Amino acid sequence: xxxxxxxxxxxxxxxxxxxxxxxxxxxxxxxxxESDESVARHTPDDKYxxxxxxxxxxxxxxxxxxxxxxxxxxxxxxxxxxxxGTQPPLRFxxxxxxxxxxxxxxxxxxxxxxxxPVEVKERKVVSEIELFAGDQVTVRxxxxxxxxxxxxxxx
Amino acid sequence: xxxxxxxxxxxxxxxxxxxxxxxxxxxxxxxxxESDESVARHTPDDKYxxxxxxxxxxxxxxxxxxxxxxxxxxxxxxxxxxxxGTQPPLRFxxxxxxxxxxxxxxxxxxxxxxxxPVEVKERKVVSEIELFAGDQVTVRxxxxxxxxxxxxxxx
Numbered sequence: 666x667x668x669x670x671x672x673x674x675x676x677x678x679x680x681x682x683x684x685x686x687x688x689x690x691x692x693x694x695x696x697x698x699e700s701d702e703s704v705a706r707h708t709p710d711d712k713y714x715x716x717x718x719x720x721x722x723x724x725x726x727x728x729x730x731x732x733x734x735x736x737x738x739x740x741x742x743x744x745x746x747x748x749x750g751t752q753p754p755l756r757f758x759x760x761x762x763x764x765x766x767x768x769x770x771x772x773x774x775x776x777x778x779x780x781x782p783v784e785v786k787e788r789k790v791v792s793e794i795e796l797f798a799g800d801q802v803t804v805r806x807x808x809x810x811x812x813x814x815x816x817x818x819x820x
Numbered sequence: 821x822x823x824x825x826x827x828x829x830x831x832x833x834x835x836x837x838x839x840x841x842x843x844x845x846x847x848x849x850x851x852x853x854e855s856d857e858s859v860a861r862h863t864p865d866d867k868y869x870x871x872x873x874x875x876x877x878x879x880x881x882x883x884x885x886x887x888x889x890x891x892x893x894x895x896x897x898x899x900x901x902x903x904x905g906t907q908p909p910l911r912f913x914x915x916x917x918x919x920x921x922x923x924x925x926x927x928x929x930x931x932x933x934x935x936x937p938v939e940v941k942e943r944k945v946v947s948e949i950e951l952f953a954g955d956q957v958t959v960r961x962x963x964x965x966x967x968x969x970x971x972x973x974x975x
Contacts, residue, residue: 677872682870683876683878692878712843713837717835721838726878727876758877764917766917
């Protein structure tokens with residue numbers, strides 16, 4: 666069984682450009698536990714530049730956002746003593762996103778996002794996320810995620 | 821002369837995926853004054869879905885981000901009593917981005933971003949931005965933009 670939580674999103678909620686496994690054009694963010702941190706790794710395509718040599722902020726915000734919702738799901742499953750893929754599905758969406766750009770993020774290297782859930786409730790998870798380019802934290806983020814409304818599963 | 825500030829960005833800083841006129845793959849956000857508001861209009865491509873029928877948050881964050889830096893430049897030129905395109909160029913980058921998702925944003929309609937600069941200093945501009953889908957504000961953002969370091973122009 667995959668340890669990436671996005672691989673367990675119900676089909677009807679697996680189309681997100683940032684993290685949906687069914688979106689052929691998308692970024693395919695995948696979030697998995699590494700002990701108490703939720704980690705995602707991503708090497709941006711060359712087109713996502715801010716200025717030549719550096720990643721544009723919108724992509725970095727997107728990675729933070731989708732890794733935040735993935736981390737929320739991971740944390741909620743863990744808090745419930747369940748594995749992703751068990752029923753009912755736990756799918757979170759973003760209510761609020763904060764991104765601080767600390768330094769330019771170089772293009773051409775794998776970026777590593779490390780998230781810590783700092784508040785875990787049944788319907789709300791807050792995560793703090795650091796984005797690393799090599800050893801350097803270039804972006805810091807905070808995602809408030811809320812459990813997706815049932816209407817999302819009824820389309 | 822174009823009234824979109826991004827059309828006046830120096831070539832070496834006009835490659836941003838979000839707003840660079842030279843990025844063939846990009847979103848081409850364009851920001852222009854409509855009296856005291858800076859406005860950008862964008863109809864997302866169908867691939868940028870969250871779930872079917874709705875725009876994914878990362879794209880919305882990208883639009884807020886790039887319209888925030890564009891608005892910062894517009895505000896800085898206006899504060900200096902100068903037109904975009906006059907020398908020296910004023911090019912801002914994002915220090916901090918806050919995005920609140922108030923309601924799902926429907927796909928398939930033109931989105932209108934309306935920004936108000938709420939703090940305008942020589943090297944720092946803060947803007948508050950609302951994103952409209954029709955009459956509804958679906959996303960609210962706040963961008964702290966800072967004047968780009970000279971190093972950006974020396975590559």
